Ligand SMILES: Nc1nc2c(ncn2[C@@H]2O[C@H](COP(=O)(O)OP(=O)(O)OP(=O)(O)O)[C@@H](O)[C@H]2O)c(=O)[nH]1
């Protein structure tokens with residue numbers, strides 16, 4: 594007899610959605626109505642890794658009947674259709690923004706974009722500065738300084754030197770965490786270092802979710818892993834760019850920690866801190882109280898929102 598139970602989406606293949614139910618992972622299909630009007634592209638499906646679902650289980654397989662309400666979303670524009678938002682993962686509690694100073698170099702603006710997404714979705718961010726074996730401590734500290742000054746936690750790590758791994762474990766334990774960053778910064782390597790049992794357990798899975806490119810394993814789809822020390826960690830493919838969730842331009846400053854408290858002092862409630870008179874944010878910038886990189890990112894994102902806000906607002910899937 595089939596029975597209905599709750600599960601957690603851990604991986605999405607072309608034909609099958611893998612759902613963790615208790616200690617098992619059950620291959621599932623979705624009820625037809627989910628796919629109505631959808632093409633065969635897994636990224637366009639209304640189910641994401643991290644979704645809590647109700648599943649009807651019969652024998653070895655299941656059928657997803659319902660996706661439960663999402664508490665948070667990490668989304669980005671779809672590569673082939675930037676007006677349409679693709680949810681990479683749902684219900685993330687800790688967004689682990691992985692960066693490296695070298696090989697590859699992470700632009701500060703990318704970290705700030707991800708921070709805006711985390712703040713606006715109510716997700717705790719954690720910045721991981723990986724590959725610190727390739728730089729001096731002084732370089733690593735200089736890179737991390739602007740975010741540390743704002744109270745963001747930055748953990749410096751090295752996979753070959755096993756530095757910072759224990760601190761990361763402690764931050765993730767018992768939570769749903771997600772790794773996000775450029776390709777090659779070491780997300781999958783960190784996952785394997787955090788829980789060596791995962792690397793052994795998912796040997797075949799890794800081969801499926803990776804492709805050999807210039808001798809490196811590049812992750813091609815998001816997948817969630819149960820951590821031996823408690824909690825779950827989602828590994829994701831590297832991002833080259835990262836868009837913003839649709840929002841009103843005057844709301845952007847709320848998600849910049851150092852700007853948010855100033856906004857109330859601006860003359861206009863809808864001040865975008867751009868051309869408006871009597872602007873507390875502009876005063877703070879003039880007084881040198883805001884880091885130049887952060888305000889540069891704010892202005893860039895503001896331009897994007899002003900240019901694309903109306904267009905994005907019609908796509909409220911984020
Ligand atoms: N020197 C050094 N190399 C590292 C470190 N972490 C990872 N690497 C190397 O960096 C390369 C890329 O690592 P991956 O873990 O595949 O990177 P990724 O972020 O998962 O990349 P994508 O899946 O493409 O997004 C590999 O050759 C790793 O061995 C580190 O801390 N120091």
Ligand SMILES: [Mg+2]
Pocket residue numbers: 780781782810811812828829830831
């Ligand atoms: Mg990877």
Ligand SMILES: [Zn+2]
Pocket residue numbers: 856859860864865866867869871872873874875
């Ligand atoms: Zn203002």
